[in-house]
Amino acid sequence: MEVEAALGCSGQGRGCGGVAPAGRGRERASERGTRVRISKGLSGAGGSVRKADFQLNSHLSTLANIHKIYHTLNKLNLTEDIGQDDHQTGSLRSCSSSDCFNKVMPPRKKRRPASGDDLSAKKSRHDSMYRKYDSTRIKTEEEAFSSKRCLEWFYEYAGTDDVVGPEGMEKFCEDIGVEPENVVMLVLAWKLDAQNMGYFTLQEWLKGMTSLQCDTTEKLRNTLDYLRSFLNDSTNFKLIYRYAFDFAREKDQRSLDINTAKCMLGLLLGKIWPLFPVFHQFLEQSKYKVINKDQWCNVLEFSRTINLDLSNYDEDGAWPVLLDEFVEWYKDKQMS
Secondary structure, three states: OHHHHHHHHHHHHHHOOOOOHHHHHHHHHHHHHHHHHHHHHHHHHHHHHHHHHHHHHHHHHHHHHHHHHHHHHHHOOOOOOOOHHHHHHOOOOOOOHHHHHHHHOOOOOOOOOOHHHHHHHHHHHHHHHHHHHHHHHHHHHHHOOOHHHHHHHHHHHHOOOOEEOHHHHHHHHHHHOOOOOOHHHHHHHHHHOOOOOOOEEHHHHHHHHHHHOOOOHHHHHOOHHHHHHHHHOHHHHHHHHHHHHHHHOOOOOOOEEHHHHHHHHHHHHOOOOOOHHHHHHHHHHOOOOEEOHHHHHHHHHHHHHOOOOOOOOOOOOOOOHHHHHHHHHHHHHHHO
16 A cells, blocks of 8 residues: 555646645655655565566476477377376376376387388398399309300410310310310210310300309319219210210221220220220230220120120121131130
8 A cells, every 4th residue: 555655646747645745855755765665675576476476387388398209108008098087187297206106207118110120121121132032143154154264264274276276275174174185074075076186266166165063173173073974874875985086086987096086085984984994915926916996886785785804606607807816815814
């Protein structure tokens, strides 16, 4: 009431409350002092109110942010359901910061993979599969036969010619780790259908190596056991044996000279025919200078069908004279 009276007097001026004019000076001074005290009081009171409002607003803002975080987590399925009362009222209870935090942030559950995570996982699997496919593709390309690579391989030994000659053949045998007189070289020549012993033409090389799917030295080295396996098959062995005669003979001759024949027979039959040492001895002391193809082929048949003691040999059979003479010579040798 005093504040209102003071404000009222200030607003009325001279006619305030019927006070005599003579005392107006002192009254005005008193009014000014009262106004200052009231103003200071109001100012102090206003500061306290504003401070209280700021603290309240800050507290409410914090709670509102927590509430938003809670609902965001709830949408992401990361919180427990709100109690029925709280859900209906939607009220915010007065609590300490730790209590509110425990309420808003319940025990953590296993997070479901987000769509972005799922895409990342799929991309990672896809990249892994692509790298595996890519390495497999590169490996497959290296393993696949290449005519260009085979051609380049040929000229490593042929030089500027279109045929691998004796010098190139020697280097070739050294690279694949095989001696020139090894029987597997005869099998390789058979697979290449080479026409001249000690020579591989470009056409023979490309045709034969393509059939073997070999375009590098390493691939051919890995194929040597496969080539040797042809010798274990009776049909293929017979084909190789017959091929050896034409391969080894001089092309202007119909027969094979005796020295070459002994070498080729030793290469093909030396390890599989027990009587070969004796037959080789017979050839050395015989008058024969050459062997024709009929004699050559019958030697193989003889080695396969006649017993080691020659007991089943029929002298009246269709055997060539060469073998008749061998049987007679061997029996005489056994008797003596």
